[in-house]
Structure formats: C-alpha cells, structure tokens
Amino acid sequence: MKIELIPAHYYTIEQLTDFYNRTRVDYIVPMPMSPERLQEYVDDYDVDLEQSVVAIDGDEVLGLGMLGVRDGISWITRLGVIPSTRRRGSGNALMAGLLQNSEALGIRKTILEVIKNNTPAHNMFRKHGFNELRDYLIMRRAPRRMERETKGTAEWLERDAALALMDIPERHLSWLNQRESMANADNCQGVMLTLPDGSKGWLVYRHKKFSLAHFVFHALAGDPVSVATEILSHLHHKYPRMDAYAENVDTKEPMCKAMQTLGYFEVFARIEMFRVVD
Amino acid sequence: MTKKILLVEDNHHNATLVRKVVASQGYQYYWAQNAETGLDLAIKEDPDLILLDLGLPDVDGQTLFGWMRMESKLDDKPILAITAWPEETALRMVEAYGFDAYISKPLDIKKFIQTLKSYLD
Numbered sequence: 525m526k527i528e529l530i531p532a533h534y535y536t537i538e539q540l541t542d543f544y545n546r547t548r549v550d551y552i553v554p555m556p557m558s559p560e561r562l563q564e565y566v567d568d569y570d571v572d573l574e575q576s577v578v579a580i581d582g583d584e585v586l587g588l589g590m591l592g593v594r595d596g597i598s599w600i601t602r603l604g605v606i607p608s609t610r611r612r613g614s615g616n617a618l619m620a621g622l623l624q625n626s627e628a629l630g631i632r633k634t635i636l637e638v639i640k641n642n643t644p645a646h647n648m649f650r651k652h653g654f655n656e657l658r659d660y661l662i663m664r665r666a667p668r669r670m671e672r673e674t675k676g677t678a679e680w681l682e683r684d685a686a687l688a689l690m691d692i693p694e695r696h697l698s699w700l701n702q703r704e705s706m707a708n709a710d711n712c713q714g715v716m717l718t719l720p721d722g723s724k725g726w727l728v729y730r731h732k733k734f735s736l737a738h739f740v741f742h743a744l745a746g747d748p749v750s751v752a753t754e755i756l757s758h759l760h761h762k763y764p765r766m767d768a769y770a771e772n773v774d775t776k777e778p779m780c781k782a783m784q785t786l787g788y789f790e791v792f793a794r795i796e797m798f799r800v801v802d
Numbered sequence: 803m804t805k806k807i808l809l810v811e812d813n814h815h816n817a818t819l820v821r822k823v824v825a826s827q828g829y830q831y832y833w834a835q836n837a838e839t840g841l842d843l844a845i846k847e848d849p850d851l852i853l854l855d856l857g858l859p860d861v862d863g864q865t866l867f868g869w870m871r872m873e874s875k876l877d878d879k880p881i882l883a884i885t886a887w888p889e890e891t892a893l894r895m896v897e898a899y900g901f902d903a904y905i906s907k908p909l910d911i912k913k914f915i916q917t918l919k920s921y922l923d
Binding site: 545552553554555556557558560561664665666667734735765767787789790791792 | 812836856857858859860861864865868869872885886887888891894895898899900
C-alpha cells in the first residue's frame with residue numbers, strides 16, 4: 525500500500541464534497557455538506573485548495589484535509605478518513621502533508637479544533653505537537669418569541685459599520701469568527717447597544733437566509749454578561765422567527781453565560797489546539 | 803383512506819430502507835432529498851406524518867421544521883426527527899424545537915414500525 529497526497533484543487537468541489545461526506549458517515553456529530561456549502565466554507569474561511577490534500581491509494585480515496593491560510597497562521601480543517609480505509613496511517617499522512625505545506629509557506633503557527641471526546645483525533649493531534657488552547661461550545665436557539673422585555677437603545681448596523689468594530693487586535697477569536705471570515709461573507713451585520721446606566725457593547729453576526737450565526741460580542745462599558753444578555757434580547761426580539769447557531773463560543777466569554785439564560789442550548793463542544801515550530 | 807408519510811432525507815440508502823418499511827405497512831410514501839423540496843411536497847401532498855432527517859446537507863432538519871410550523875397547513879402535523887445525534891443531544895433538539903418525537907439512526911425496524919402505527923393507526 526502506498527499513500528499519496530494529491531493537492532485538493534485537482535478535484536471538483538462536487539468530488540471534494542463526496543469525499544468529505546464519506547469521511548463523516550459515522551462521525552460523533554452528523555454534519556454533511558452540499559457542494560454549495562463546501563464552496564461557501566472554502567471562500568469564507570480562506571481555505572487554500574492548492575495546499576489542501578486528498579489521500580489516495582491507487583484509485584481508492586482514503587481521506588482529505590484542508591488548510592486555511594491567513595496572515596502567517598494556518599488552520600487545519602475538514603480532516604477526515606473514510607471509515608472503510610482507516611488504520612492504514614492516512615490520518616497521520618494527511619496531517620504530515622498539511623503541516624509540511626504550511627511550513628513551506630513560511631508559517632510557524634498552526635491551529636485546529638477537535639470535537640470534545642474525539643479521543644483518537646485528539647491523540648493524533650498531540651502526537652503532531654499540538655497543545656490545547658481553549659474550549660468552545662456550539663450553541664443553538666430555536667426560533668421563538670423572546671418574552672423578556674428589551675432595555676436600552678439599539679443601533680442596527682450594516683456590513684461596513686459592523687466590520688469596522690472588529691478591529692480589536694488583542695482579542696483572540698476562533699478562525700470561523702475572525703474579521704476576515706465575517707468580511708468574506710456578504711451578510712455581516714451588527715448592533716450597538718447603550719443601556720440606561722451607561723453600559724454599552726456591540727454584537728457582530730451573520731444574517732444568513734435561514735439563521736443568525738457567527739456571533740462576536742464585545743463589551744465597551746458595564747457588566748459584560750448583562751450587556752450581552754440585553755444585546756441578544758434585542759436581536760431575538762427583532763428576528764423572532766430566525767434560528768440561531770453560534771459556533772465556537774469561548775466558554776470563558778460573557779456571551780456564553782448570557783446565551784445560557786436566553787434559551788440557547790449546547791449542541792456539542794470543541795477544543796482549539798495550536799502548534800508553533802521554530 | 804391510505805395514510806401518507808413524507809420523508810425528507812438526503813441519503814439514498816436510508817431513504818430506501820424507510821420506503822421498504824413504509825410500503826410493507828401499507829402506507830403511501832413520499833420522498834424529498836432536500837429541505838426546499840421537502841417543504842413544497844409537504845404543502846402539496848398533505849402527508850399524515852412527516853419524518854425529517856436532521857443532518858440535511860443544505861438547510862438542516864431543525865430549520866426545515868421551523869418553516870413547516872410557520873405554514874398554516876402544516877402547523878399541527880406530527881413531525882418526527884430522524885437523527886444520528888447522541889441521545890442526549892437528540893432529546894435536547896427535540897424539546898427545544900418542538901418535534902413530536904425522534905427516531906434514532908440506524909433504524910430499529912421494529913421500533914420504527916411501532917412509532918409509525920402510533921401516529922397513523
């Protein structure tokens with residue numbers, strides 16, 4: 525058996541979608557994609573398909589992995605091995621290939637997320653030199669009327685004004701929610717809230733066709749949890765029929781606590797890991 | 803009158819299994835592979851029971867459920883989630899969104915038939 529790594533851009537998006545979905549048939553978290561969704565994923569998250577790889581053994585596809593590249597940092601994502609081809613070393617081969625491509629670009633830092641309790645993947649990432657950085661939750665809220673009264677004055681912001689708020693260099697955000705991801709999408713919006721006691725904060729989010737997603741919150745004054753709670757109340761008052769899907773919410777963030785009081789529930793959890801080479 | 807079941811499921815193998823079981827019980831079967839077709843078919847065919855796969859690749863089953871409940875023709879139809887999510891998560895989804903029940907994948911055929919009968923007979 526000989527594992528070869530083929531650059532992903534040699535395949536069509538339909539082929540890559542098929543390979544990806546086949547790697548996920550028995551996954552802890554069911555998350556199939558359509559070709560349109562995978563293309564959107566590639567575009568939104570700066571996935572470089574020339575640096576991403578598909579593992580094959582002759583005519584047989586074994587798995588794939590994708591590499592996002594931004595500002596001197598790389599991000600490993602959508603890594604998976606087709607169940608019937610496991611235990612042949614293709615997971616390690618994919619990781620090695622992605623890291624080699626990353627280093628060839630002069631990149632020293634690589635991050636990724638692993639689903640909590642995916643022990644085999646977690647162990648493999650540790651073997652490749654990755655260490656745990658932070659815990660994330662994926663939170664969801666079903667559409668329903670927000671019973672809680674709103675407080676304060678909300679100013680609703682269009683895309684450019686919302687993106688302008690996100691210039692906070694010291695703030696660490698998950699790759700999915702970084703300014704670049706929000707800017708790549710055309711549905712980014714925001715809201716600035718000022719409360720009667722002078723507390724203030726903003727929320728930037730993506731207003732997709734069927735859901736509100738990718739929330740980034742920042743408190744400017746006052747108690748962050750209270751401000752987050754009031755901002756989310758305003759959001760759900762304005763859009764009572766929209767599903768909400770908040771991906772990679774830092775468990776230590778004030779917004780996480782606020783969500784838990786407003787009808788959000790935890791769907792699953794991820795651990796962000798990182799690796800730095802000399 | 804023959805009872806009608808609509809399945810919204812993108813996976814052919816899963817859909818074929820459900821079709822065989824449904825047919826064996828004498829029900830009429832409709833199948834949509836994505837959310838938008840599923841909604842159209844639900845409105846057009848007025849099924850007696852709707853089964854939604856939560857893991858649809860374009861718009862997920864939870865969102866489709868929300869759309870269906872906003873249609874006056876569908877707002878009191880029994881709608882069941884079909885899902886491979888772990889039980890704890892599946893129960894949370896069902897409760898949060900308001901599904902009538904859920905069916906886990908892989909299908910337990912005997913249990914599945916009992917569930918169908920409980921809603922249709």
